[in-house]
Amino acid sequence: MKFRAKIVDTACLNHFTRVSSMIAKLAKTCTLRISPDKLNFVLSDKVANGGVSMWCELEQEDFFSEFQMEGVSAENNEIYLELTSENLSRALKTAQNARTLKIKLTNKHFPCLTVSIELQLSVSSSSRVVTHDIPVKVIPRKLWKDLQEPTIPDADVSIYLPVLKTMKSVVEKMKNISNHLIIEANLNGELNLKIETELVCVTTHFKDLGNPPLASKNASQDRNSEQMAEVHIDIRKLLQFLAGQQVNPTKATCNIVKDKIVHFDLLHEDVSLQYFIPALS
Amino acid sequence: MKCLVTGSNVKVLGKAVHSLSRIGDELYLEPLEDGLSLRTVNSSRSAYACFLFAPLFFQQYQVATPGQDQLRCKILMKSFLSVFRSLAMLEKTVEKCCISLNDRSSRLVVQLHCKYGVRKTHNLSFQDCESLQAVFDPALCPHVLRAPARVLVEAVQPFPPALAEVTLGIGRGRRVILRSYQEEEADSAIKAMVTEMSIGEEDFQQLQAQEGVAITFCLKEFRGLLSFAESANLSLSIHFDAPGRPAIFAIEDSLLDGHFVLATLSELDSHPQTLHAQEEPQRPEPRLPVHSTPHLDLDDFAADDMDSYMIAMETTLGSEGSRALPSTSLSPGLQHPCSSSPHSEEEDDDMEPSTVPGTPPPKKFRSLFFGSILAPAHSPQGPSPVLAEDSEGEG
Numbered sequence: 187m188k189f190r191a192k193i194v195d196t197a198c199l200n201h202f203t204r205v206s207s208m209i210a211k212l213a214k215t216c217t218l219r220i221s222p223d224k225l226n227f228v229l230s231d232k233v234a235n236g237g238v239s240m241w242c243e244l245e246q247e248d249f250f251s252e253f254q255m256e257g258v259s260a261e262n263n264e265i266y267l268e269l270t271s272e273n274l275s276r277a278l279k280t281a282q283n284a285r286t287l288k289i290k291l292t293n294k295h296f297p298c299l300t301v302s303i304e305l306q307l308s309v310s311s312s313s314r315v316v317t318h319d320i321p322v323k324v325i326p327r328k329l330w331k332d333l334q335e336p337t338i339p340d341a342d343v344s345i346y347l348p349v350l351k352t353m354k355s356v357v358e359k360m361k362n363i364s365n366h367l368i369i370e371a372n373l374n375g376e377l378n379l380k381i382e383t384e385l386v387c388v389t390t391h392f393k394d395l396g397n398p399p400l401a402s403k404n405a406s407q408d409r410n411s412e413q414m415a416e417v418h419i420d421i422r423k424l425l426q427f428l429a430g431q432q433v434n435p436t437k438a439t440c441n442i443v444k445d446k447i448v449h450f451d452l453l454h455e456d457v458s459l460q461y462f463i464p465a466l467s
Numbered sequence: 468m469k470c471l472v473t474g475s476n477v478k479v480l481g482k483a484v485h486s487l488s489r490i491g492d493e494l495y496l497e498p499l500e501d502g503l504s505l506r507t508v509n510s511s512r513s514a515y516a517c518f519l520f521a522p523l524f525f526q527q528y529q530v531a532t533p534g535q536d537q538l539r540c541k542i543l544m545k546s547f548l549s550v551f552r553s554l555a556m557l558e559k560t561v562e563k564c565c566i567s568l569n570d571r572s573s574r575l576v577v578q579l580h581c582k583y584g585v586r587k588t589h590n591l592s593f594q595d596c597e598s599l600q601a602v603f604d605p606a607l608c609p610h611v612l613r614a615p616a617r618v619l620v621e622a623v624q625p626f627p628p629a630l631a632e633v634t635l636g637i638g639r640g641r642r643v644i645l646r647s648y649q650e651e652e653a654d655s656a657i658k659a660m661v662t663e664m665s666i667g668e669e670d671f672q673q674l675q676a677q678e679g680v681a682i683t684f685c686l687k688e689f690r691g692l693l694s695f696a697e698s699a700n701l702s703l704s705i706h707f708d709a710p711g712r713p714a715i716f717a718i719e720d721s722l723l724d725g726h727f728v729l730a731t732l733s734e735l736d737s738h739p740q741t742l743h744a745q746e747e748p749q750r751p752e753p754r755l756p757v758h759s760t761p762h763l764d765l766d767d768f769a770a771d772d773m774d775s776y777m778i779a780m781e782t783t784l785g786s787e788g789s790r791a792l793p794s795t796s797l798s799p800g801l802q803h804p805c806s807s808s809p810h811s812e813e814e815d816d817d818m819e820p821s822t823v824p825g826t827p828p829p830k831k832f833r834s835l836f837f838g839s840i841l842a843p844a845h846s847p848q849g850p851s852p853v854l855a856e857d858s859e860g861e862g
Binding site for chain 2: 270273276277280296307311312313314315316317318319320321
């Protein structure tokens, strides 16, 4: 098993840092899947995560000037590593003025992802090297099946999301009233966030959001475009998802399978993020 | 006694107090002929800090008013810090700061003369006490490093603010290496990230140490002095010796000097850390039990593996007599009369004034007090307890 990669471009480095920072906000521990073309940050829908799952994908070519990997075996040319997301994010944040950044899989007493950063703070200072050894756990092949790309469910409604920052500030306030949030949308570009308690009902209406073209043609004929599809979810999970989005994404879609699951499909420049929040049981 | 600080020096004084507050909970204040000395020590006696402000630092400096005894007191750090809490406020609104002793009310008066005629007076209660002095001599340390504060600030920047301890040493190619030090975790399932920063020799104004030497000390305490040095734009020197011997961090300029003396982990506590990035670290050695013997003779100190003693403290009772010295409460078994060791200059010391906290401090650094070089003017008080507190039990 071998992995070595290098970033020399500042813009790529900053973007990669932003991605890792977002992952750190979304999942405390996650799996890093390394394959010849891609890097994935994966969170599988285990009980420990409250049923939430995440799949983030980026093309290694978009970031790394050098990328070499050798998986577990020739047929299974992949590496699955479990790590504490914050470690990677912190390590990358120290690479602000880096000339180069190298990441490699090492075994220093225990398996690590070693991030090695060359800094040159000014013309007069010496070249500095910062090294971070991030402990990782190698995930055995038999557990890989739980960490595959999730199948996109057939959504009842697909809708484009409003500005995430606005959504976040609304949800943040609602959290103080109730943990139980109803998210509903229709094919008319309307999305509502609702909380209901004995004393009060609060709804925020978002209009004119637009809907992406539906996958199945039949559904569009049958469905009344005004009809709302709703899911009841834990508000904290939605808030955690929104808190991770520091920058407004290039594209953001919400797919609702009523009473089952909410699926957020985001694109941050060339990095795709999918986040699934299950319905409250 | 009366000290008057004006202009931008008020903020400098405030910053120094902030630095000291990172170390200890009590501030020892003593106006000397050399200048005003502000000192503190941490509860486990593994860190000592002191600032000395020369008479020229003040617009007016009077050690003692005639008829007044020499002041030697300690004040709650929290109280003294509260006067200088907001550095921004000090800079913007305070024109003068006057520190004086009010005999009648037995209070230390700190008065801030601010803009628009506003005057803030703080009356702080204090305790007469012994003079707190650590015996240390940078010249005795074989290794020295000196760099502008800015370089050291950049050096510690990659480390998380919460990191307790760091190892500093000289690596291959005479590069200065800083590496995060992780305590041995009993539950080694969750390992921590290890960060290492390597800086070229050319960034240092002085580097007198061979490759391979290294010490491990408390980063949080070091940051206290570092932030002061950075704001004052001074160079910081680090004088150190073998692991286990205290390291001395010093800054100075014409008007003040500051010294932080910090304990370092002894070799037996730490796993031998190689600082060469290419090599793999060795397997950590098992930690030794802290309470090796319940009763410690002075002779044992020399041979004892508890050689991560930090500082030989010299304490003298104030001539006016200490009042309300709290009775020492030590863990049973450690209180022990010490005998003069034939070969050393150490003699009996005096009562250690403050109470040992009930729970051992979390750090691995152990500390001990024992008799030290006493100035000829002070005679030993007869057999007194030697105080050696262990800072924590085995995890």
